[in-house]
Each structure stands twice: as C-alpha cells, then as structure tokens.
Amino acid sequence: MVRAAGPAREIPLSTGKSHIAIAPNDADFTNAAIWKITLPAKLDLKTNPLLRIRYVGDVARLTLNGKLIADNFYAGREFDLGLKRYAPEIFSGDLRLEILPLRKDAPIFIEPKDRPNFGTNETLVKLQSAEIVNQVEREK
Secondary structure, eight states: OOBOOOOOOOOOBOSSSSOOBOOOOGGGGGGOEEEEEOOOTTOOGGGOOEEEEEEESSEEEEEETTEEEEEEEOSSSOEEEESGGGTTHHHHSOEEEEEOOEETTOSSOOOGGGOOOOTTOSEEOEEEEEEEEOOOOOOO
C-alpha cells in the first residue's frame, strides 16, 4: 500500500429521468487508496496472463506510468486486466491500483449477494487479492 483512502466522494446523480450515479472524475481520485503492483519479470506471455483483482470500493482503476489503462465500477466481481497488450512496459513500469471508498449509502445498485458487510463503518475500501491467472488456450 502506498496511501490509505481519504474521505469517500459525494456521488452526484444525473438530472435525467433515471437519476443515475455520475462516474468519478480525476479529482475524485485524490482520496483513493493506492497500491503499487509489481509483476513477475519472467511471466510467460504465451499463457495470455490476466491480472485478477478482487476488491471492495466505489471504483477501481489501474494506471501505468501515470496513464489510465483500465477502470472498474464495483459490482462484487473480479477486475481483470489482460497483461499481454501492455508488455513489455507493464513489467518494468509503475503499475498502480487506485480504489475509491464505497459509501454505505451510495446511490448505486449492488446485487444483495455482492453487497459488502460494512459493519459499523460508513465507508469501505479493501484490496482483497491480486493474482496472476493464466489463460492457456486449448488446441482446436
């Protein structure tokens, strides 16, 4: 971990009929928890490796050398990133995971089975795991 999360953002709603939550902007990520991720230098790209992240938070994003490469809105599922397309830079560059805290009262729908347990907390941000998953293709 590089930095702990600050206060959760106020999530504005759109003014349209459906009043959906508005995605965060770059300034919102000043309060994100940040982790630096170091990948194995000798990863076999023939296995089409994925970086699989399990987390709890509002929104997560991955940056490589300060440039956004992927983002993910929390829904209780994994956040996968194909590593092959970013090689070789991703193995020696500065890869960071940023996660915004999720508010207990966030105006977003999360399936009941995927809703995190906040306990007595009003917000939650957690990196549960980060692992490499190989996707070896089967011969046809």
